[in-house]
Amino acid sequence: MNSEIPTEEIVIIGAGVIGLSIAYELSRQGLSVTVLEKEKVGAGAVWASAGMLAPISEAKSEESELVDFALYSHSIYREFIESIEKISGLNCGFNDTGTLLIAMGKDDEGELEHLHEAQRSKGLSSAWLSQKEIFEIEPNLSGWVTSALLAENDYQVNSRALLIALAKSIIKLGGNIIEEAEVKTIIKFDEKLKSIKYISRDQEFYLQSKQVVICSGAWTNSISNSLFEVDIRPVKGQSIRLNGPNMLKHVIRTSDVYLVSRSNGELVVGGTVEEKGFDNSIQAGSIMDLLRNAWKVFPNIYEYEFRESTIGFRPAALNNLPLISQTNLDNTFVATGHFRHGILLAPGTAWAISEMLIKGITPDIVKPFGLEKHKVF
Ligand SMILES: Cc1cc2nc3c(=O)[nH]c(=O)nc-3n(C[C@H](O)[C@H](O)[C@H](O)COP(=O)(O)OP(=O)(O)OC[C@H]3O[C@@H](n4cnc5c(N)ncnc54)[C@H](O)[C@@H]3O)c2cc1C
Numbered sequence: 533m534n535s536e537i538p539t540e541e542i543v544i545i546g547a548g549v550i551g552l553s554i555a556y557e558l559s560r561q562g563l564s565v566t567v568l569e570k571e572k573v574g575a576g577a578v579w580a581s582a583g584m585l586a587p588i589s590e591a592k593s594e595e596s597e598l599v600d601f602a603l604y605s606h607s608i609y610r611e612f613i614e615s616i617e618k619i620s621g622l623n624c625g626f627n628d629t630g631t632l633l634i635a636m637g638k639d640d641e642g643e644l645e646h647l648h649e650a651q652r653s654k655g656l657s658s659a660w661l662s663q664k665e666i667f668e669i670e671p672n673l674s675g676w677v678t679s680a681l682l683a684e685n686d687y688q689v690n691s692r693a694l695l696i697a698l699a700k701s702i703i704k705l706g707g708n709i710i711e712e713a714e715v716k717t718i719i720k721f722d723e724k725l726k727s728i729k730y731i732s733r734d735q736e737f738y739l740q741s742k743q744v745v746i747c748s749g750a751w752t753n754s755i756s757n758s759l760f761e762v763d764i765r766p767v768k769g770q771s772i773r774l775n776g777p778n779m780l781k782h783v784i785r786t787s788d789v790y791l792v793s794r795s796n797g798e799l800v801v802g803g804t805v806e807e808k809g810f811d812n813s814i815q816a817g818s819i820m821d822l823l824r825n826a827w828k829v830f831p832n833i834y835e836y837e838f839r840e841s842t843i844g845f846r847p848a849a850l851n852n853l854p855l856i857s858q859t860n861l862d863n864t865f866v867a868t869g870h871f872r873h874g875i876l877l878a879p880g881t882a883w884a885i886s887e888m889l890i891k892g893i894t895p896d897i898v899k900p901f902g903l904e905k906h907k908v909f
Contacts, residue, residue, distance in 0.1 A: 540566045542889065543728055543741040545715045545755065548576040549691065549878045550867050551747030552698040556616065557882035559705035561890060566739070567707070568730055570714035574695045576749045577874065580771045580844025582792045582800045583691035584783055585609055585876045588658060588683035589631045592650035597900035598853060599654065602873060604897055605880030609687060612879040613694075619704055620697040625690025625794055632661075632670060632782040633681040634829055640787055644681045651683070658683045672779045674831050688783050688792055691875050713737070715755055718744060718864065725863045743889055746859070746866040749874075750810075750845040756866070759859040762906040764868055766810050766845035770818050771802035776836035789825035791833075799836060801826045805846075805872075814841050846871050849906055856884055857902040858894070865889065869901075 542558055544551045547569035555565045569575065587602035613626045635641040651658045661680045666673060669682075699709055713732045720726055728739045748755060750766035780793035792800040804818045819841055826833050849855055849869040854877060856867050867885055870877050884898040894902065 537727055537738045537740045539740040539742075540564065541741070542566070542743045542745070543568060543739060544745045544747055545728075546576070546747040546749055547573045547699070547709055547711070548747060548749050549578040549695060549698075549874050550749070550870060550881055551745070552695060552702065553878040553882040554745055554747060554867060554885045555702050555707055555709075556698050556705075557886045558889065559702050559707045560615070561886060563890075565702065565707040566741075567702070567709040568713040568715055568728070569709065569711050570751075572711045573699045573709065574692065577769070577844035577846050578691050578695055580769055580803070580842040581691045581875050582771060582790060582802050583625070583689045583694070583875050584631070584790065584792060585687040585689060586631050586683065586783065587876065588651060588656045588686050589633055589647075589785060590873070591654055591656055592647045595853065598873075601854075601880055601897050601901070602876055605877050606687070608879050608883065609689075613689065616694070616697050616701050620700040622693065622697040622700060624694045624697050625796070626687065627689070627795075628685075628687045629781050630682060630684035630783070631686040632666070632784050633683065634673070634677050634784060634786045635679045636676045636786060636829070637678060641679060643787065644679075648681055657685060670780060670782060670784070672830060672832055673784070674829055676828055682782070686783065689875065690794055694875070715748070717757070718755060718759060718861070720861055723861065725861055743863045744865070745885060745889070746864070747868060749868060750847040752847065752866070752868045759861050759864060760855075760857070760866060760903050762849055762855050762869070762903065764847050764849055764855070767848045767871065768804070768806040768808050768811060769802065769844050769846055770804040770806075770814065770822070770841060771800055771844070772819060772822055772841050773839045774799045774801065774833060774836040775839050776832070779832055780830065784829060786825065786829050789822060789829070791826055791830055798839075799833065801833070810845060812843050814843065846874070851906065853905070854881070854901045855903070855906055856881055856898045858888060859903070
C-alpha cells in the first residue's frame with residue numbers, strides 16, 4: 533500500500549441506518565471503522581422514516597425470504613437497542629405495544645382475513661378484535677373503524693433517535709464519522725481494492741482501506757461502476773410530523789395510511805410511495821391525502837400542531853429485495869436496497885455483513901440477497 537495515503541481498517545460509505553448499524557456492530561467487535569458521509573448523519577431516507585418494526589403486519593405482502601430475514605432482524609432488535617442505549621446513554625424510543633391493522637368496511641376486512649391466514653401459516657400470532665374490543669384499547673379511534681387485527685409482537689423505534697444514538701456509540705467505541713465527505717470513486721488495481729477518492733469542502737482526498745462497505749442508499753449507482761451491475765433506484769416517500777397529546781398506544785395502520793405515536797408527543801403520519809426519481813418537491817395533494825386518511829381513523833389530529841413534512845428516497849433494486857453481498861472486488865461489500873424496511877432490517881444486515889467481513893462466511897439467511905440473485909437475464 534502507498535505509505536503517503538492514510539490507511540484505515542474498514543471504511544463504510546454512507547451514514548444512514550444501514551451504514552451506522554454496520555459500523556456499530558464492527559466497532560462492538562473491536563474493529564477500527566471510519567464512516568464517510570456526503571452530507572451529515574441522517575441525511576438520507578432514515579430521517580423521513582416512521583420506525584415501524586413490523587414483520588408480522590407485512591407477512592403477506594413480501595417475498596417469503598424477506599419475511600424470514602425480517603423476522604430474524606426483529607428477533608435481535610431488543611438486544612440491539614439495549615446495547616446501543618447502554619453505550620450511548622441515549623433513549624431510542626423503542627416500544628413493543630404492537631400494530632393495530634384497521635378495517636373500515638367489508639373490503640378491508642377481506643384483505644385483513646388474507647393477511648391473518650398468511651400470518652397463521654407462518655406461525656405468527658395475531659388476534660381479531662371487534663369494534664367494541666378496539667375501543668377498549670384505543671378509545672380515540674373514529675366510529676368508521678369496524679374491526680381490526682392486532683399484531684402484538686410488532687415493535688416501533690424512534691428512527692432519528694436511533695441514528696443519533698448509533699453515531700454516539702460508534703464514536704465512544706473509538707470509531708470515526710467524517711461528514712461532508714462524498715465518495716467519488718473506489719479505485720482498483722489488478723482487480724484489488726486500492727483506494728477511495730472522496731471530496732470534502734471542494735478538496736480531494738484519498739484513503740486506503742483493508743475492507744470497504746458501500747451503504748450509500750438510493751445514491752449507490754453513482755459509485756458502484758464496475759463493482760456490481762445492480763441498478764438501485766430512489767422511491768420517494770413523504771411523511772408528516774405533528775405534535776399533540778400521546779393518545780394512541782399502538783401503531784395504527786389502515787389500507788391508506790399509518791400513524792405512529794411517540795411518548796414525546798410526536799405523531800408520524802405516512803407515507804407515500806412514489807416512482808418519481810430524486811424529485812424533492814412536496815405535493816399539496818400528498819399532504820392533503822395523508823392528513824385526510826389519518827383524520828378518518830383518528831379525528832383528534834385536527835387539533836394537532838403541524839410540525840414538518842419530510843421527503844426520503846428509499847433505496848430499491850429492480851426486484852425490491854435488499855442487496856447484501858460481497859461485490860466483484862475482493863474486500864468490498866455492499867448493503868443497500870432495503871426499500872421500505874431499512875430500519876427493521878438494520879440489525880440483521882449489520883450482523884450478516886460482520887459475518888462476511890470477519891469470518892468470511894455468508895449466512896444462509898442473506899443468500900437470497902446476493903449479487904447473483906439480482907442478475908437480470
Ligand atoms: C416515508 C418513509 C417511511 C419509512 N418508514 C419505514 C418504517 O417504518 N420502517 C422501516 O423499516 N423502514 C422505513 N422506511 C425505509 C427506510 O427509511 C430505508 O429503508 C432506510 O432508511 C435505508 O437506509 P440506508 O442507510 O440504506 O439509506 P439512507 O438512510 O438513505 O442513507 C444513505 C446515506 O448514504 C449517504 N451517501 C450517499 N452517497 C454517498 C457517497 N457517495 N459518499 C458518502 N455518503 C453517501 C447519504 O447521504 C445517506 O446519508 C421508510 C422510508 C420512508 C421514505
